[in-house]
Amino acid sequence: KAGVTQTPRYLIKTRGQQVTLSCSPISGHRSVSWYQQTPGQGLQFLFEYFSETQRNKGNFPGRFSGRQFSNSRSEMNVSTLELGDSALYLCASSLVQGISNEQFFGPGTRLTVL
């Protein structure tokens, strides 16, 4: 069974641009969560989608948004990029909603903002 895939793996953008990251969950998984990992702030929850609906949202500005498609694939978008948005963005999927179900993480997309 294929794991969680994230594309692209690496991305370089400049300040003010926007970026879209993609996450394909494990087949059959309906919940997708996104996390930002930086050296300074560590791992922080961005949002979670389940059945195309955002169920949880972390404490990030409105420049960070996401969506989920009917096939459970998810995208996150960051508009008006800032230098501080440079980070590893991790996506995680789980079979059903509910924390007792294990979350499987993808390898991440490393975003560099110049």
Place this chain on the structure above:
Amino acid sequence: AQSVTQLDSQVPVFEEAPVELRCNYSSSVSVYLFWYVQYPNQGLQLLLKYLSGSTLVKGINGFEAEFNKSQTSFHLRKPSVHISDTAEYFCAVSEVKAAGNKLTFGGGTRVLVKP
């Protein structure tokens, strides 16, 4: 709201020696507890989790952790480490009654296993 503190940012250890990684949490509600490992240039892999029941939890790769409710701790241990255990380890919690999946992570502990 929950918070997680990993007391050691780095832990050097010799191969075949035991290791303990400390994790304390703060929460006004009941939580589930997790330990994840992150190898270089990879995502997170679940080592073990505490949902309920026995406070001693056994995970993959020979790791185990003990939940101590009175001390709000969930320390991770391995009796004998290998070079391949060199990685960053994250403790995480999630609210039991919350809808959905939201993990709150500690700052991580880098383990460097020396030959």
